[in-house]
Amino acid sequence: EVQLVESGGGLVQPGGSLRLSCAASGFSFSSVWMAWVRQAPGKGLEWVANIKGDGNEKYYIDSLKGRFTISRDNAKSSLYLEMSGLRVDDTAVYYCAKGFGTDRWGQGTLVTVSS
């Protein structure tokens, strides 16, 4: 059974940094694209970034302007999202998702950016 478990969310001040993690199991992690998708409170879904199985291709939504970095450790079956220069409008539930078409999702981790 595919399992995706996010961690690392919490309360951070504007301008701060945070690292999200996603522990994956139940599938061949190194073979698949992985993604982060976020959802601001009461809003719709916004794709953030994805990374190819071997880590050699990465794509980001333009609006992030280099503040976020996606990475993975295939030996640990883990996906990461390094977030810096956080803004109030980065407040959201961040989901880890499997596949280029995001066919499995974790439960999400809440990131709150507030002073």
Add this chain to the structure above:
Amino acid sequence: DIVMTQSPDSLAVSLGERATINCKSSQSLLSSSNNQNFLAWFQQKPGQPPKPLIYWASTRESGVPDRFSGSGSGTDFTLSISTLQAEDVAIYYCQQYYSVPITFGQGTRLEIK
């Protein structure tokens, strides 16, 4: 970027009746390499992550009831629920995975009339 536009924004349907949600993309999602449409549908209930329902525009995910069906090609797609059940109350999103950035529709809220 490919813009995904859903209609309507909200929908109220009686139990046992048919619900139809539309999704239009700003460019074709049909790939010439595999003759498939890179379009998926998701269902999201309050406090839960999105649940995949349909991929390749019309293929149901394992375990999804057959009252859910997807259709369409190119730029126009439809999610249909043949006989609405109480547990189908949710927000439904379409998503294109034809190219990055992957984009979602704004969502359609489905309620019981």
